[in-house]
Amino acid sequence: MEYLPVFLQLKGANVLLVGGGSVGTRKARLLLRVDALLTVVSPDITEELRQALADHGGVWQQSHYSETDLHHARLVVAATPERAVNEQISKDAKALAIPVNVVDSPDLCTFIFPSIIDRSPLVIAVSSSGRSPVLARLLRRKIEAMVPAAYGRLAEFAGRMRGPVKDCIPEDGPRRLFWEQAVDGRIGEMVLAGREGEAEKQLREQMAAAGGQHAGEVYLIGGGPGDPALMTFKAVRLLQSADVVLYDRLVSEPILEMSRRDAERIYVGKARSDHTVPQQEINQLLVDLALQGKRVVRLKGGDPFIFGRGGEEIELLARNRIPFQVVPGITAANGAACYAGIPLTHRDYAQSVRFVTGHLKADSTDHDWSQFQSTTETLVFYMGLVGLPVICEKLQGCGRSADTPVALIEHGTLVEQRVLVGTLATMVAIVEREKPRAPTLIIVGDVVRLHKDLAWFGEADP
Numbered sequence: 001m002e003y004l005p006v007f008l009q010l011k012g013a014n015v016l017l018v019g020g021g022s023v024g025t026r027k028a029r030l031l032l033r034v035d036a037l038l039t040v041v042s043p044d045i046t047e048e049l050r051q052a053l054a055d056h057g058g059v060w061q062q063s064h065y066s067e068t069d070l071h072h073a074r075l076v077v078a079a080t081p082e083r084a085v086n087e088q089i090s091k092d093a094k095a096l097a098i099p100v101n102v103v104d105s106p107d108l109c110t111f112i113f114p115s116i117i118d119r120s121p122l123v124i125a126v127s128s129s130g131r132s133p134v135l136a137r138l139l140r141r142k143i144e145a146m147v148p149a150a151y152g153r154l155a156e157f158a159g160r161m162r163g164p165v166k167d168c169i170p171e172d173g174p175r176r177l178f179w180e181q182a183v184d185g186r187i188g189e190m191v192l193a194g195r196e197g198e199a200e201k202q203l204r205e206q207m208a209a210a211g212g213q214h215a216g217e218v219y220l221i222g223g224g225p226g227d228p229a230l231m232t233f234k235a236v237r238l239l240q241s242a243d244v245v246l247y248d249r250l251v252s253e254p255i256l257e258m259s260r261r262d263a264e265r266i267y268v269g270k271a272r273s274d275h276t277v278p279q280q281e282i283n284q285l286l287v288d289l290a291l292q293g294k295r296v297v298r299l300k301g302g303d304p305f306i307f308g309r310g311g312e313e314i315e316l317l318a319r320n321r322i323p324f325q326v327v328p329g330i331t332a333a334n335g336a337a338c339y340a341g342i343p344l345t346h347r348d349y350a351q352s353v354r355f356v357t358g359h360l361k362a363d364s365t366d367h368d369w370s371q372f373q374s375t376t377e378t379l380v381f382y383m384g385l386v387g388l389p390v391i392c393e394k395l396q397g398c399g400r401s402a403d404t405p406v407a408l409i410e411h412g413t414l415v416e417q418r419v420l421v422g423t424l425a426t427m428v429a430i431v432e433r434e435k436p437r438a439p440t441l442i443i444v445g446d447v448v449r450l451h452k453d454l455a456w457f458g459e460a461d462p
């Protein structure tokens with residue numbers, strides 16, 4: 001980050017604006033909105049600015065800029081049409097350690113004005129670090145459409161009730177959970193609908209009830225196959241509300257970055273043979289953290305209910321009556337197949353698709369391979385890299401032709417995605433040569449033929 005976003009309290013503070021043309025007038029409007037004591041130095045000013053200064057008790061000093069104008073200024077804005085004057089103001093202000101903004105000259109600024117969405121007391125600021133004010137304004141318009149004006153009222157309401165809620169629920173974690181449920185639920189809706197009296201009554205009732213109990217909540221969230229843009233809105237919202245995040249090896253860094261800065265992150269990931277935290281301990285940890293009143297996110301790659309042990313993790317929660325929600329994610333088969341341009345079903349090639357575990361050793365059962373005979377069914381093997389030779393051999397053994405197309409997708413949906421294409425007869429040699437690394441997904445069936453024409457993402461095939 002090049003600039004630190006901060007919000008300045010300028011009520012009653014001396015602010016100097018040099019330049020009273022249309023640009024200066026725009027800046028003055030903003031500075032007067034926060035009740036700064038504004039002095040405008042300029043030989044001429046617009047009629048609008050003259051009127052605004054009169055309305056808000058600002059001062060017009062009808063002169064050219066001189067260095068002494070800076071004395072006592074807490075902030076200075078230069079908006080003259082002359083680059084040399086603006087440069088001088090910037091130099092003088094920097095020498096006196098006064099924050100300075102020169103309109104449209106980021107190189108002369110020590111602070112910049114963001115695009116603002118004003119839902120006071122809620123204020124949202126957007127900046128492109130001076131690169132593209134147009135882009136920042138476009139984004140502002142989008143955010144404006146998403147945040148109705150009534151959010152200001154909601155922020156006002158929350159501010160008014162903050163003290164009473166703190167008195168009633170002194171611990172940080174449970175209080176945050178209480179507020180999130182209130183603001184994001186019925187109470188928030190009532191305030192937005194203008195029924196503040198009713199909302200306050202409900203809030204006070206819920207406060208009294210919550211004062212004694214501190215049960216947390218667990219969200220079992222599917223983080224999708226890797227590309228952070230494939231997370232659902234709900235997954236992102238709940239992730240951003242979490243006090244603690246327990247995450248797996250397959251959860252990518254940008255996804256983890258969406259959690260709150262102060263959230264605790266606990267890695268409980270497993271590699272194929274290296275179980276970092278035993279499953280039972282993960283299950284128990286979820287219970288323990290929730291009983292401490294925390295909002296816990298259990299973040300898993302793909303979908304939590306597809307080869308994700310999600311069911312096991314929430315069984316113990318259910319037995320302990322801990323509230324939980326499950327948020328589906330895009331499973332690797334869907335994500336990787338789409339990004340590889342391989343439709344899993346297709347009217348001409350496959351009428352069904354089957355997700356199969358390729359983990360064929362030790363703690364997993366072997367398959368009844370005769371069930372995989374159908375040439376009109378696509379097979380997707382998860383965790384199949386190590387077992388690939390067995391998979392190719394057994395499928396041929398059960399009657400699938402040696403020419404059956406096979407795709408192996410490495411790091412599906414990520415920028416490193418690679419797609420290796422062969423057949424049941426050739427795939428093992430291709431993998432030995434190309435040495436793909438986990439996670440990989442294996443797709444078997446005639447739909448793989450479509451990859452050649454429909455591939456759209458990432459590198460071309462090797």
Ligand SMILES: C[S@@+](CC[C@H](N)C(=O)[O-])C[C@H]1O[C@@H](n2cnc3c(N)ncnc32)[C@H](O)[C@@H]1O
Pocket residue numbers: 225226250300301302303304305306307308330331332333336381382383384409410411412413414438439440441
């Ligand atoms: C334990 S399973 C978890 C599956 C996950 N719950 C899901 O729905 O995708 C892990 C396997 O998913 C597959 N996988 C997950 N992410 C992948 C990706 N980005 N590209 C390819 N395969 C992936 C691999 O086969 C990996 O061995």
